[in-house]
Amino acid sequence: MRTLEISNLHKEFVDAYTGQTVVAVGDVSFSIEQGEFVSVLGPSGCGKTTVLNIVAGFDTQTSGSVLVGGKQVDGPSPERGVVFQSFALFPWKTVLGNVTFGLRMRGVPRADREAVAHQYLELVGLQGFEAKYPHELSGGMQQRLGVARVLANEPEVMLMDEPFASVDAQTRRKLQEELTGIFETKRPTVFFVTHDVDEAVFLADRVVVLSSRPSQVAEIVTVPLERPRHWRSALDNPDFRHTVTYLTDLLAAGEPNADESEDAPETSAAAGAVGEG
Ligand SMILES: Nc1ncnc2c1ncn2[C@@H]1O[C@H](COP(=O)(O)OP(=O)(O)O)[C@@H](O)[C@H]1O
Ligand SMILES: [Mg+2]
Structure with a gap:
């Protein structure tokens, strides 16, 4: 298809x-x-x-x-979720808040959106960082958060x-390899x-x-x-x-x-x- x-x-x-x-x-x-x-x-x-x-x-x-x-x-x-080069995260929201934002906008109940968010945060290796803010993360971690945020919406195309x-x-090599792993897991x-x-x-x-x-x-x-x-x-x-x-x-x-x-x-x-x- x-x-x-x-x-x-x-x-x-x-x-x-x-x-x-x-x-x-x-x-x-x-x-x-x-x-x-x-x-x-x-x-x-x-x-x-x-x-x-x-x-x-x-x-x-x-x-x-x-x-x-x-x-x-x-x-x-x-x-059609976009992962930007300049992260484009919400600086005033926590890691968890960034990932659950799209689901919240779509009216997904809190427990469900947090369950989905945890799943994607784990996928990108950010479990344990839920309560941090973007500025507390390295560039690589911010990029991984950008990927988790897009994927949590289960877009037709990323x-x-x-x-x-x-x-x-x-x-970069590390992130490319991680993205490959994420792709191979979630397709x-x-x-x-x-x-x-x-x-x-x-x-x-x-x-x-x-x-x-x-x-x-x-x-x-x-x-x-x-x-x-x-x-x-x-x-x-x-x-x-x-x-x-x-x-x-x-x-x-x-x-x-x-x-x-x-x-x-x-x-x-x-x-x-x-x-x-
Ligand atoms: N908003 C715009 N106004 C005028 N020219 C633009 C605009 N956006 C892109 N261009 C021109 O269109 C061409 C393609 O740009 P772009 O899509 O950014 O290329 P790439 O991403 O492959 O580097 C370039 O010549 C660029 O200068
Ligand atoms: Mg370009």
Whole structure:
């Protein structure tokens, strides 16, 4: 079942200073299945955030359509929960208050929402921190709280826009591995935006590669890695390395390749990495 279906998405902005029209998203189509993790990878400025914002309902497209659960997106909804790079937690609410907020807004009784919150806090390793405030948590913990808060609403799709871009490299690896573990446990549907090739491959079932502006889908690559995944074994895995190299070259080329067969990985194992591009 397709949870998210983006068809011929096109977005133009009019620059406030110059009055010039900027094509932020050229013509983007792809879909995400229920319980699938899709990374959207592309160079800076290719329109990744714009696509995510349209799916979130924060912005509207110039043309094309976005369906979530078969329905046209019409404004923000907890059904499409967003994990922001800048945490966006409620600083005046405790950890527990942050996670239960959405459920409270939906009228879920206190005992039930606290039971759900505890379950997700445990999932992200924040049990015991219920009474703390966001400022008492490290950056990594705040990001985990952001994930727990979104997942507690059991969204149709979880939207993540470079959520680990502002944490140090070591914490980033740890958070990526944790997110993978959470995904493998709960199987949410995830739309994950990044310009980091390793991250895109490590996390995803499929990687949607966007070309530079005016962006189009250059290729969709299926990641040939089994789950559960761990960095230690991924880095030693030739399929992981082949996929990363392939995508790195694709991004460097800047444009979709006319002849895919020339650029596809050579080994038969890695050949499975090339999807329906
Ligand atoms: N509100 C806006 N007004 C004008 N131009 C914008 C606006 N938002 C984004 N853009 C432009 O659209 C393009 C795509 O931006 P963005 O979606 O943020 O790219 P990415 O997330 O891939 O780095 C960029 O050229 C950016 O400058
Ligand atoms: Mg962006």
